Amino acid sequence: MTSKRHSLGALLAMGMWVMSQGLHAESKKQAVKSKTLQLLMQPADKKAPPQLVAEFDLDGLKKLPQQSFTTHTPWFKDPMTFTGPLMRDVLASAKLKGKTLSAVALDGYKAKLPFSDAEKFDVILAHSVNGEPMSAKYKLPLFIVYPYDSKKELQTVLYYQRSVWQLKALIVE
Numbered sequence: 001m002t003s004k005r006h007s008l009g010a011l012l013a014m015g016m017w018v019m020s021q022g023l024h025a026e027s028k029k030q031a032v033k034s035k036t037l038q039l040l041m042q043p044a045d046k047k048a049p050p051q052l053v054a055e056f057d058l059d060g061l062k063k064l065p066q067q068s069f070t071t072h073t074p075w076f077k078d079p080m081t082f083t084g085p086l087m088r089d090v091l092a093s094a095k096l097k098g099k100t101l102s103a104v105a106l107d108g109y110k111a112k113l114p115f116s117d118a119e120k121f122d123v124i125l126a127h128s129v130n131g132e133p134m135s136a137k138y139k140l141p142l143f144i145v146y147p148y149d150s151k152k153e154l155q156t157v158l159y160y161q162r163s164v165w166q167l168k169a170l171i172v173e
Contacts, residue, residue, distance in 0.1 A: 041096065098115045139166060
């Protein structure tokens with residue numbers, strides 16, 4: 001009887017733990033929806049954590065001037081039309097300047113981009129594709145997209161690797 005009681009108690013405890021993890025994951029999903037993008041500045045002391053400078057939700061990003069272009073990508077069979085603010089406008093709205101950007105995705109993927117890419121090219125932080133809001137199929141919530149068809153140099157692995165989807169943060173160094 002005692003071993004059954006212990007087994008039942010252990011099972012109940014495990015079930016409560018699993019439920020709490022599900023609730024924790026759900027609260028993380030809600031946090032992602034409320035704050036779509038974080039802009040951070042890396043202090044000169046690289047051992048110090050990046051400092052939050054600004055946060056944007058989707059509505060805040062949509063209040064910035066919007067750009068659209070149609071381009072081929074290696075991820076979609078047909079050319080797609082992407083819409084969102086220019087990366088340079090987002091960075092300027094937070095008064096950020098630097099040499100390097102680290103783009104961080106929800107899944108932990110990171111890519112280094114020269115800050116000059118935001119100035120040299122019309123890179124957008126796409127929140128819509130073909131007139132529809134980004135979905136899981138199209139790399140939500142944000143996707144760094146270069147105008148690949150505008151210059152041959154952008155049609156290379158180097159720039160495709162800088163095209164981070166599921167973007168959650170930009171860290172300026």
